[in-house]
Amino acid sequence: MITAISCSGNSMDSQVDTRFGRCPFFAIFDSESGKLRFEENPGKEAESGAGPAAVKFIASQGAQKIVSGEFGFKVKPLFDQLDIQMISIEGNKTVREIMELLKSN
Amino acid sequence: MPRPLKTRFVCSEPAVSGFRPYGGSTDGGSVPVVILCEEYEALRLSDYEGLSQMQAAGIMQVSRPTFTRIYISARKKIAAAFVEGRSMSIEGGKVIYNDGWYVCGKCGCKFESGKKEPSICPLCGGGDCFRKYDPVGEIKRSAGFSAMRGCGCGKRKCLKKR
Structure with a gap:
């Protein structure tokens, strides 16, 4: 299962960005093959509609779960339609910690 | 405008x-x-x-x-x-x-599962560690809510309170 994580940098130790639409990078993690790659968020500098643009990008990567901090009101109905599960976390967690949680299940 | x-x-x-x-x-x-x-x-x-x-x-x-x-x-x-x-x-x-959210007690995440009931927590994989997210209940559980409403006299600490 592919999971996308919004993060503030492109390394394993960068923190999960609590903003979904305007985070600089997305970590795309495949729990079956264990592969992790980083993709730049195409809509991070957009004037408006950064959230929906990010949703489109996530869907094109084939992700089924998205880990972030907060989701805006434009984003929630889109994810519901696409059947992508939203996971919202609080506090400072790194991409590595999230990966380990995902691997353990 | x-x-x-x-x-x-x-x-x-x-x-x-x-x-x-x-x-x-x-x-x-x-x-x-x-x-x-x-x-x-x-x-x-x-x-x-x-x-x-x-x-x-x-x-x-x-x-x-x-x-x-x-x-x-x-x-x-x-x-x-x-x-x-x-x-x-x-x-x-x-x-x-803004409904359909669940909170996991084990990993502390908040998740959403569309229209169907979730069976496991999507982050930590736990089976029965989550509950429905209720913002009102969350506030009431946290400290500082008890005795907020007294007898209606407007004073926070009412002398007439039984």
Whole structure:
């Protein structure tokens, strides 16, 4: 299962960005093959509609779960339609910690 | 041009879509009072759940003054409907229904699973460590809520309190 994580940098130790639409990078993690790659968020500098643009990008990567901090009101109905599960976390967690949680299940 | 309205977050849809008066000469035949969904929610959070306006504004994700304006408007409309014997309909408003969230007690994440019931926590994989997310319950559980409403005299610590 592919999971996308919004993060503030492109390394394993960068923190999960609590903003979904305007985070600089997305970590795309495949729990079956264990592969992790980083993709730049195409809509991070957009004037408006950064959230929906990010949703489109996530869907094109084939992700089924998205880990972030907060989701805006434009984003929630889109994810519901696409059947992508939203996971919202609080506090400072790194991409590595999230990966380990995902691997353990 | 004024700024566009902020979207108000509403926990769940109202149970009914309106009210009709009975008895008297009018039977709801006149134009109904339209109560917006956000006004219903403001009334529910403030008067039914007994939250402070600050806490309620946080749940609806609007500023405290905006919440007060919504709340005042709700009371005005309901009073008008009572006095004038008009029916009420609850509809419209710039709202989004923010329901369907679950909280995991093990990893502390909040997740959403569309329309179906979740079977496991998507992050930590635990089977029965999550519960339905309820912002009102969350506030009530946290400290500082107990004895917020006294006997209605307006004082936080009422001397007459039994």
